[in-house]
Amino acid sequence: MLKIWGRLNSINVQKVVWAAAELGLPFERIDAGMQFGVVDTPEYLAKNPNGLVPCVEDDGLVLWESNAIIRYLAAKHADRKPSLWPADPARRALADRWMDWQHTTLSPAINAAFVGLVRTPPEKRDQAAIDASIALYEQKSAILDAHLASHEWVGGDAFSMGDIPVGAVAHRWLNMPVTPQPRPHIERWYKAIRNRPAAGQALILPVT
Numbered sequence: 001m002l003k004i005w006g007r008l009n010s011i012n013v014q015k016v017v018w019a020a021a022e023l024g025l026p027f028e029r030i031d032a033g034m035q036f037g038v039v040d041t042p043e044y045l046a047k048n049p050n051g052l053v054p055c056v057e058d059d060g061l062v063l064w065e066s067n068a069i070i071r072y073l074a075a076k077h078a079d080r081k082p083s084l085w086p087a088d089p090a091r092r093a094l095a096d097r098w099m100d101w102q103h104t105t106l107s108p109a110i111n112a113a114f115v116g117l118v119r120t121p122p123e124k125r126d127q128a129a130i131d132a133s134i135a136l137y138e139q140k141s142a143i144l145d146a147h148l149a150s151h152e153w154v155g156g157d158a159f160s161m162g163d164i165p166v167g168a169v170a171h172r173w174l175n176m177p178v179t180p181q182p183r184p185h186i187e188r189w190y191k192a193i194r195n196r197p198a199a200g201q202a203l204i205l206p207v208t
Contacts, residue, residue, distance in 0.1 A: 002027040002073075005044065006053030007036055011107075012066035013054045014202040015168045019070045019161065021198035022084060023077045067099050067165055074161040084161040095155035095162030102165040106144075109137040110173055117177050118207060137173060138181055144170075148185035152192075159196075167193045171203045 002025055006013030010033060020027045032038035033053040040051055048055040048064040055064045058076075063069050074084035086092040112133035116125045144166065147154065155162040170190050174180065193199050 003057045004029045005032040005038065005047070005055045007031050007033045008202070008204055009208045010034075010053050011168050011172055012052075014171075014204070015066045015164050016054045016056065016069050016073075018164050018168065018198055018202035019073050019084060021201045022082075022159075022164070022196070023073060023080055025073070025077070067103055070099070070161050070164055071096075082159065084159075084164075086155060086158070086160050091156055091160075095160040098154040098162040099165050102169055106137075106140050106166065106169050109133065109140045110169060113137060113178065114172060114176060114207075134178060141173070141180070141183055141186065145183040145185045148189050153189070163189075163193065167199070168203065171199075172207050175205055175207045 002020060004013065004016055004020070004027055006016070006029070008014065008017065008029070008031075013029075013033075017027075017029060030038070032044065032055075038044050039048070039053060044055070045051055047057070047062045050064065052064070054066055054069065055062065056069050057063075058072075061072075063072060070084075077083075078085035078087070086095055110133065112126075112129045114133075116127075116130040116133070144154075151157070153159050153163050154166055167190070170186060171193070174190060194203070
């Protein structure tokens, strides 16, 4: 059985749990990180020397980095219906592109706002950093909204592995104490995501 180490309020753990649930895979999730500890133990560091979550073990393979895990699960179970792994290389590249964009662009944009507004007491917040983060996220969000104006899902006309990382960040943003700018195409896409039972297993509320 697939084992997933990580606390469910970690966005990177949410991504992996969501992918496993979409594929209908049985899995065991072990709380790890922050208040749960575990990640600084010799046993865990032997699996993931970064001391971060998530980390998975599947048929003897130990793997970390959430987007790599999603790609692995999607490819391994590509024959499942519906599939997260686009068979056409061009469509797969489109999904891949948005996964990389989430990691390099979207998540860094939201980080200071999330940490400041959700995980930092009001008296200790750096409002300038929060405001800059919100402005940067809105700039990047406009890119996604424009793309979704002509695509049902981030990778095209079918839900794929590409929607999971971007969708997890959008879920966090849309449930933070901010007033986001209207993004009708993201709102339509996010509503469709929330209607997916697998997403409901991973995208918890409130975001913490």
